[in-house]
Amino acid sequence: MIAVISDDFTGAAEIGGIALRNGFSVTIDTCVNANYDCDVLVIATNTRSLCKIEAQKQIKEVTEELLKLQPDFIYKKTDSLLRGKIGDELEVQLAVSGKKKVLLVPANPAMNRTIVDGIYYVNKIPLMESDFCGDEYETGTTSSVLDLIGVDYKAQSFSVSLGQKIPREGFIIGNTPTNEDLMGWANVIDDTMLPAGGASFFNAILRKIKKENTTAVKTMSFGKKALYVCGSNYEPSREVVRKAKQAGGTVLYMPENILCIGDCEEMIENWAGTIVEAIEKNDKVIIAIDTLKCDEVAAVSCKIKEILASVVKKVLGKVSLEELLIEGGATAYSIIEHLEYKKFYPEQELAQGVIRMKIDQKKEMYLTLKPGSYQWTESIWKF
CATH class of the missing domain: 3.40.50.10840 (Putative sugar-binding, N-terminal domain)
Incomplete structure (x- = not known):
């Protein structure tokens, strides 16, 4: 091994x-x-x-x-x-x-x-x-x-x-x-x-x-209900989300004043409810970060990761997903920690760095990951 x-x-x-x-x-x-x-x-x-x-x-x-x-x-x-x-x-x-x-x-x-x-x-x-x-x-x-x-x-x-x-x-x-x-x-x-x-x-x-007995790579179709989480601050990634919204996709941005509130639990709960409603209506939803107020807040990136992880956990507690797609390594790690997912089995390499995996603790849902500085494959956006 x-x-x-x-x-x-x-x-x-x-x-x-x-x-x-x-x-x-x-x-x-x-x-x-x-x-x-x-x-x-x-x-x-x-x-x-x-x-x-x-x-x-x-x-x-x-x-x-x-x-x-x-x-x-x-x-x-x-x-x-x-x-x-x-x-x-x-x-x-x-x-x-x-x-x-x-x-x-x-x-x-x-x-x-x-x-x-x-x-x-x-x-x-x-x-x-x-x-x-x-x-x-x-x-x-x-x-x-x-x-x-x-x-x-x-x-x-x-x-x-x-x-x-x-x-x-x-x-x-x-x-x-x-x-x-x-x-x-x-x-x-x-x-x-x-x-x-x-x-x-x-x-x-x-x-x-040069492994002699190669394993055939599986080809699979995507499930119906999906949540895509863009936690990257890489500008080309944010531009892709903006274009998806302009094209009619369901994009729900993090509330811009969420960092200004000491206890933002109610705002997270409301945002999660909005996301759940959108998934039930449209099947596929993108959540991302646009403009955030309160520049004086310390450790902004850590707080953003925590908020995204918290809202994803609340959404999954209320609606069943077949696909969870996450962009950004730190965001992805924060989310799996909140969800207590530990073991994964990669099944598809959709493109360099874009990997679709089975989750040991939640077998009915696939997890697809991508580093922030890489590009999503076209098949993801067609889906």
């Missing part, structure tokens, strides 16, 4: 889709249990949203528990744009695993996310000058991968190209200008290394393994 630790839920789902694509059976869990019957086990954490101490504590515990299962190897799934506590998490996992070095390949050339001479580019623009530069990065961070991995780890980090000598210890970050480089790095892995990076690097590793 291959084990994977992901730093967010949509990343875990994306890995599940990669496993399906390569003919491997896969289970996604939010904690490590004793018995699994799968080729690939993905543990979905929420460490990208945690502070350093909590993130390292969780990674240490998960790594220790996975090692007891004696997997063939453990892959550390990171954000492809190196957001989050990359160095902090890799440091503790490396120590627990007893490995000498990390081979980190986060790039995804197929999506124009490349690393050339130690600089991260998106659509040939340095990352920190692109549309993806946001408050997830520390102030003063440059587009150098040695900066992006964390200032505390620059002294032990190395930007290396294929064919160059690889240091015996530390964090080796692979230059990846092309898709072919991903397979090149997969062929470099040895027993002294902790492999880490994006879904594309994991795909190259699975292609190298």
Whole structure:
């Protein structure tokens, strides 16, 4: 069995889709249990949203528990744009695993996310000058991968190209200008290394393994009643929701003054009631964030996640859904925590990162996830 630790839920789902694509059976869990019957086990954490101490504590515990299962190897799934506590998490996992070095390949050339001479580019623009530069990065961070991995780890980090000598210890970050480089790095892995990076690097590793008995990917039709939750602040995602509303879709935005009220439970209850009525009438409903007042409120993103999770739980308590679609890893994790869903079985990779899964605790409903910075497949919007 291959084990994977992901730093967010949509990343875990994306890995599940990669496993399906390569003919491997896969289970996604939010904690490590004793018995699994799968080729690939993905543990979905929420460490990208945690502070350093909590993130390292969780990674240490998960790594220790996975090692007891004696997997063939453990892959550390990171954000492809190196957001989050990359160095902090890799440091503790490396120590627990007893490995000498990390081979980190986060790039995804197929999506124009490349690393050339130690600089991260998106659509040939340095990352920190692109549309993806946001408050997830520390102030003063440059587009150098040695900066992006964390200032505390620059002294032990190395930007290396294929064919160059690889240091015996530390964090080796692979230059990846092309898709072919991903397979090149997969062929470099040895027993002294902790492999880490994006879904594309994991795909190259699975292609190298070449599972003989592939599993046919299922084709399924969508159910009738569906709720789509857009928790992403990525502007192209919000624009898609606006266009859906203009085209006549049922879009219900979060009440704009909901953050201004100390106890917003009544407002959440009313919003949930409106959503339930809309689902019963129209079958398919989108909920999203538009304009919110009270800019002075602290920890806005955390409160938004909590409100979305709370309202989804109330809706599911009043109406039966066949499809729940969520955009944004932190939003998705908050929702599944509120709903107490823990184990998932990916069944369809609709597009890169767009994964439809069965839920162990609610078998009559499918869950479909997508990272905020990816695009929904056309089949979702046709549905």
